[in-house]
Amino acid sequence: xxxxxxxxxxxxxxxxxxxxxxxxxxxxxxxxxxxxxxxxxxxxxxxxxxxxxxxxxxxxxxxxxxxxxxxxxxxxxxxxxxxxxxxxxxxxxxxxxxxxxxxxxxxxxxxxxxxxxxxxxxxxxxxxxxxxxxxxxxxxxxxxxxxxxxxxxxxxxxxxxxxxxxxxxxxxxxxxxxxxxxxxxxxxxxxxxxxxxxxxxxxxxxxxxxxxxxxxxxxxxxxxxxxxxxxxxxxxxxxxxxxxxxxxxxxxxxxxxxxxxxxxxxxxxxxxxxxxxxxxxxxxxxxxxxxxxxxxxxxxxxxxxxxxxxxxxxxxxxxxxxxxxxxxxxxxxxxxxxxxxxxxxxxxxxxxxxxxxxxxxxxxxxxxxxxxxxxxxxxxxxxxxxx
Amino acid sequence: xxxxxxxxxxxxxxxxxxxxxxxxxxxxxxxxxxxxxxxxxxxxxxxxxxxxxxxxxxxxxxxxxxxxxxxxxxxxxxxxxxxxxxxxxxxxxxxxxxxxxxxxxxxxxxxxxxxxxxxxxxxxxxxxxxxxxxxxxxxxxxxxxxxxxxxxxxxxxxxxxxxxxxxxxxxxxxxxxxxxxxxxxxxxxxxxxxxxxxxxxxxxxxxxxxxxxxxxxxxxxxxxxxxxxxxxxxxxxxxxxxxxxxxxxxxxxxxxxxxxxxxxxxxxxx
Ligand SMILES: Cc1cc2nc3c(=O)[nH]c(=O)nc-3n(C[C@H](O)[C@H](O)[C@H](O)COP(=O)(O)OP(=O)(O)OC[C@H]3O[C@@H](n4cnc5c(N)ncnc54)[C@H](O)[C@@H]3O)c2cc1C
Numbered sequence: 325x326x327x328x329x330x331x332x333x334x335x336x337x338x339x340x341x342x343x344x345x346x347x348x349x350x351x352x353x354x355x356x357x358x359x360x361x362x363x364x365x366x367x368x369x370x371x372x373x374x375x376x377x378x379x380x381x382x383x384x385x386x387x388x389x390x391x392x393x394x395x396x397x398x399x400x401x402x403x404x405x406x407x408x409x410x411x412x413x414x415x416x417x418x419x420x421x422x423x424x425x426x427x428x429x430x431x432x433x434x435x436x437x438x439x440x441x442x443x444x445x446x447x448x449x450x451x452x453x454x455x456x457x458x459x460x461x462x463x464x465x466x467x468x469x470x471x472x473x474x475x476x477x478x479x480x481x482x483x484x485x486x487x488x489x490x491x492x493x494x495x496x497x498x499x500x501x502x503x504x505x506x507x508x509x510x511x512x513x514x515x516x517x518x519x520x521x522x523x524x525x526x527x528x529x530x531x532x533x534x535x536x537x538x539x540x541x542x543x544x545x546x547x548x549x550x551x552x553x554x555x556x557x558x559x560x561x562x563x564x565x566x567x568x569x570x571x572x573x574x575x576x577x578x579x580x581x582x583x584x585x586x587x588x589x590x591x592x593x594x595x596x597x598x599x600x601x602x603x604x605x606x607x608x609x610x611x612x613x614x615x616x617x618x619x620x621x622x623x624x625x626x627x628x629x630x631x632x633x634x635x636x637x638x639x640x641x642x643x644x645x646x647x648x649x650x651x652x653x654x655x656x657x658x659x660x661x662x663x664x665x666x667x668x669x670x671x672x673x674x675x676x677x678x679x680x681x682x683x684x685x686x687x688x689x690x691x692x693x694x695x696x697x698x699x700x701x702x703x704x705x706x707x708x709x710x711x
Numbered sequence: 712x713x714x715x716x717x718x719x720x721x722x723x724x725x726x727x728x729x730x731x732x733x734x735x736x737x738x739x740x741x742x743x744x745x746x747x748x749x750x751x752x753x754x755x756x757x758x759x760x761x762x763x764x765x766x767x768x769x770x771x772x773x774x775x776x777x778x779x780x781x782x783x784x785x786x787x788x789x790x791x792x793x794x795x796x797x798x799x800x801x802x803x804x805x806x807x808x809x810x811x812x813x814x815x816x817x818x819x820x821x822x823x824x825x826x827x828x829x830x831x832x833x834x835x836x837x838x839x840x841x842x843x844x845x846x847x848x849x850x851x852x853x854x855x856x857x858x859x860x861x862x863x864x865x866x867x868x869x870x871x872x873x874x875x876x877x878x879x880x881x882x883x884x885x886x887x888x889x890x891x892x893x894x895x896x897x898x899x900x901x902x903x904x905x906x907x908x909x910x911x912x913x914x915x916x917x918x919x920x921x922x923x924x925x926x927x928x929x930x931x932x933x934x935x936x937x938x939x940x941x942x943x944x945x946x947x948x949x950x951x952x953x954x955x956x957x958x959x960x961x962x963x964x965x966x967x968x969x970x971x972x973x974x975x976x977x978x979x980x981x
Contacts, residue, residue: 327748329734335748343920346789347913349752354910384913396913406913 359413411577416536428455494539521546578651741946756839765798796911819853
């Protein structure tokens with residue numbers, strides 16, 4: 325019988341290896357035991373649960389695809405399943421892990437010197453150092469090629485001036501991977517907390533990703549030694565390659581958020597008795613539940629095939645764009661639908677759909693807005709960039 | 712048993728069981744439960760035993776080896792892997808359709824036979840106070856009997872003497888706490904709360920694949936057949952459906968009257 329509960333309607337479990345299943349189940353258990361009991365309260369009180377960080381590190385959730393530096397060396401499907409389970413908990417927790425692994429450890433591993441790798445990666449795997457990724461600026465994140473933050477070479481050092489905005493984990497990070505314009509084009513720098521000329525400020529009043537820290541970064545004649553420049557990163561392609569990593573994880577995350585909403589809503593429909601029978605007996609409710617299950621199932625298959633392509637080494641970034649677009653849109657639509665099905669109770673943070681719905685408003689914007697991903701796929705079809 | 716040297720070798724038994732949150736479907740005719748698509752997990756009580764063993768090894772230099780043993784289907788390899796990822800050194804996996812049985816006394820016989828094959832012997836054998844699938848709690852005491860070992864059940868705290876030859880254990884009994892002293896080797900079943908099982912980390916889960924696992928079937932454990940069963944399984948039935956809930960409408964005085972009437976005339980409990 326197809327599993328409509330988990331849900332795994334197309335028996336996608338049978339397409340996973342033992343390793344992948346076991347990784348997923350381990351992380352699922354952590355999310356059930358540690359994240360779900362506290363996350364609504366964190367969201368309500370705009371608090372990032374820092375107490376979970378050591379446990380997440382202990383579990384090996386940071387940089388899990390790396391083979392050295394104390395990391396697990398998992399494949400990309402297993403990594404995706406981790407992201408799915410974390411986002412089933414909360415997009416804020418998944419964002420923290422995405423940034424640490426995909427946007428900070430990945431560029432240091434790919435573009436860093438041996439010295440930078442040895443210094444940062446073991447510490448970051450253990451979350452002794454937290455990282456953030458600074459690309460977006462106040463004047464338009466979708467077009468990073470026009471960034472205004474600049475670095476000028478003075479003597480052996482670089483001097484940074486400018487600001488970054490909407491930076492996940494900004495104020496809690498020991499190290500920021502910051503992308504700036506130089507006379508040779510875009511370059512990446514490791515900016516360490518506490519150095520003169522570097523300050524951060526948290527962005528308050530968010531109605532989304534409330535269990536995640538989002539900050540502004542300011543650089544005022546901030547001197548960075550050449551040894552803190554990522555030597556192999558040249559041009560905008562470097563930060564964009566990081567985004568491909570993080571977007572890949574988000575494609576799985578959207579599925580996780582939708583699963584959380586579906587499970588809670590299905591249970592509600594079984595319990596709720598209106599006009600003499602439970603909601604699950606109503607024709608229109610069955611259509612809605614069937615439609616939610618259809619969307620989740622498609623998202624699951626899309627994410628898994630994307631992961632297989634990535635593990636094969638043939639994944640194209642435009643395929644990631646389609647999956648990020650589809651699965652976050654799917655998650656957001658499912659969350660809104662579930663919010664509605666729950667009636668008045670659905671507006672309370674005690675029910676998860678409204679929290680996921682609000683969170684996914686960030687997720688659909690960051691790492692390339694939905695429109696940007698549509699335009700990326702459009703360019704792939706037509707060969708014409710229409711940004 | 713390893714009574715000679717000042718070294719402790721620990722065996723922790725762990726069973727794969729249906730997840731406590733999973734909906735159990737009974738097969739038509741009550742011949743068993745439907746395992747297709749059923750989520751299986753390591754038994755949470757047995758996990759306390761694994762965790763205790765690992766903590767003992769972390770604290771004491773005389774713990775030489777932790778062996779994790781599972782008796783179950785092929786799929787139980789997953790559970791063994793969790794035990795190895797948590798810190799057990801080697802695994803033993805007993806699996807054979809010929810040995811399948813729901814009788815815990817028979818399971819204890821099979822496990823006892825496997826333990827007797829192990830030349831080095833064990834100083835401490837640990838398992839959960841019962842498994843959440845059958846709730847029988849017979850494996851531990853029966854195994855102790857077959858191995859002729861002392862057994863302390865539902866242990867809530869444990870202190871092993873520095874010489875590794877005896878221990879003090881506490882167990883909760885009705886309205887009191889019992890303190891027992893006992894020599895090693897012995898078999899202990901563990902109560903919830905003695906330790907907090909760790910999550911197997913993902914790197915350890917990967918490394919666990921490389922730890923040695925001995926596979927045992929009825930060929931290696933001759934003379935055992937499920938027909939030895941002390942208890943014969945008849946059938947299994949789902950719990951009876953909960954009776955419908957009745958809502959009483961009206962003003963409180965009428966509602967109270969109606970409630971009394973229903974309790975007297977329909978439920979016949981007054
Ligand atoms: C909670 C949160 C966390 C974030 N974390 C990070 C982080 O860690 N690091 C980081 O660098 N950034 C981060 N961001 C920033 C995020 O990546 C940007 O917000 C995003 O890239 C969009 O940029 P923008 O907000 O400036 O919108 P804009 O780029 O100004 O876009 C505004 C609108 O215009 C649309 N648009 C853009 N171009 C076109 C076009 N050519 N044609 C038609 N429509 C178009 C967009 O889709 C959007 O609807 C985060 C954002 C949020 C909300």
